[in-house]
Amino acid sequence: MATSLKNLSDYTANNFVDISDKRFGLVVAEWNREITDVLAQGAHETLLKHGAKEENIYRNSVPGSFELTLGAQFLAQHEEIDAVICLGVVIKGDTKHDDYINHAVAHGLTNVGLKFNKPVIFGLVTTNNLEQALDRAGGKHGNKGVEAAAAAIHMLGF
Numbered sequence: 001m002a003t004s005l006k007n008l009s010d011y012t013a014n015n016f017v018d019i020s021d022k023r024f025g026l027v028v029a030e031w032n033r034e035i036t037d038v039l040a041q042g043a044h045e046t047l048l049k050h051g052a053k054e055e056n057i058y059r060n061s062v063p064g065s066f067e068l069t070l071g072a073q074f075l076a077q078h079e080e081i082d083a084v085i086c087l088g089v090v091i092k093g094d095t096k097h098d099d100y101i102n103h104a105v106a107h108g109l110t111n112v113g114l115k116f117n118k119p120v121i122f123g124l125v126t127t128n129n130l131e132q133a134l135d136r137a138g139g140k141h142g143n144k145g146v147e148a149a150a151a152a153i154h155m156l157g158f
């Protein structure tokens with residue numbers, strides 16, 4: 001489904017489990033920081049809104065989205081972390097860097113989740129331009145950080 005047809009108001013909290021004792025790792029890329037900060041804020045607020053405790057949310061930054069995978073692994077390997085939420089913004093440029101980064105992160109995060117058997121959420125906003133990224137970080141297409149947090153809570157109830 002195109003992201004334009006789905007935004008943060010779409011997620012349903014009906015089946016959310018009690019997360020008051022769950023511990024969350026947030027891994028946030030510093031590239032495009034003005035945008036990733038908004039994603040992180042959305043994720044953080046969503047976790048609190050659904051019952052997570054402030055002291056159970058561990059935020060870490062990585063230089064760029066490519067490093068989200070290793071950052072996720074550093075957190076996921078700790079038994080006390082229940083879910084990891086990875087947030088980054090990759091904007092298409094003149095070269096194919098975006099393709100390489102996006103595919104590497106998608107595969108990497110999939111592997112970390114499978115290796116540690118816990119939710120590792122792909123909150124990577126991949127866009128053609130800055131405007132599309134802003135639209136997805138508190139703009140007209142919602143905040144993908146909110147949706148990433150909702151996905152983590154959903155998966156904890158699996």
Ligand code: RBF
Nearest residue numbers: 029031063064065066067088089090091097101
């Ligand atoms: N990281 C991002 O999170 N978003 C980007 O849009 C982004 N663009 C990049 C473009 C180029 C040409 C390069 C070399 C790196 C870029 N990075 C970006 C950084 C990348 O994720 C990583 O931090 C560095 O390549 C160091 O491993």
